[in-house]
Amino acid sequence: MRRTSICIGILFFILTDYAWMQNTGYDIMERALKRSSIKTMQADLKLVLETRTGDTREREIAFFSKTDPSTDLTKMLMKFVYPKDVRGTGFLTIEHADRADDRFLYLPALRQIKKIANSGSGGNFMSS
Template identity: 40%
Template sequence: MGGTTFARARKNALATFAFALTALLAPHLAHAEAPGLPPVSDPEARGAAIAAENDARDRGWGDARADMKMVLTNASGETSERALRFMMLENTDRSDGDWSLMTFERPRDIEGTALLTYSHIKDADDQWLYLPTVKRVKRISSTNKSGPFVGSEFAFEDFSTQQVGKFAYKWLKDEACGDRTCHVIERKPLYEDSGYTRETVWVDTTDYQFRKIDYYDRKDTLLKTLTYQNYALYENKFWRPGELDMVNHESGKTTKLIWEGYKFRTGLTKDDFTTASLERAR
């Protein structure tokens, strides 16, 4: 009996020690921020460094392909779905933005519609929309990029890549985001004709990936929230979200993007990202 009591006491003591050790280490494990970040006393430099770290961890993929499903939900809860193909070409020297081509495959009434984007750092992005019904390539003007993309809650500018130099940054705080800790930074577009005055961005301190973005309109009112979910690691280096959820707080509508079939370094070249390639995309 004495041995049983001693064993139970020893087990309880070990459990208590393990719990205490976990509690001691948990903040450090969850808040493993990148080394060398500027101090919180310099929020602008700290915010810019966090954005640079996010960018640095996503280099070297070259080109990529993926399949995407777009699910539109109106304020009444009714849904409709669209299927797309997505291609990207990396600007490896980071002197300018990446290129992308998005093509609708279903439903039939929108099949063949394609959006080509050349992202830039300080200048307005170049974007062209191919409309198969009129067999015409339409250039999207810089003043119209805040408009909705093909009836979704994503604006044309939301499909531009997030080059570091496109924004001014400010670190706001660190806080819990789900089971992780996130740096919360504010970024303000430096390019003209943005539909947003500012964005609040949550970047996790472990993998430095986006977790959430709040978008504020030109009246500085919260307009939309984008959440990133179901991340997966590809080629042991490149993190990609499996799902993006955009909620419009004014209309009550949502758009969900579901990604699958990511492939990298597939041999895409600049010839695959021209206005002429828009008509061939279908």
């Protein structure tokens, strides 16, 4: 009887200790975000646009991102590579922690940079 009580007591302490060590998904994500040290990122993207009638168009995009941890400023550049009619078009987003983001569009045919107003963020962009 005494041996059974000791085993149950030890098992109780082991299981309660194990239960306290369990993390929720939210806890794990919070720790991962705090440990994230990604300062730069680069990706080549392929965007397939499909209309309601089933027609498709493709866009290839080179994506670059850079974060400055000291100022909490993130710059993201998307440069269109394909098809030829949109090649060279660039879209720059500068994300600020304390105010609205700045967005700029480079149009190679005009050789001009246009600042996009914050009120125009809900519309179509490059046929998407």
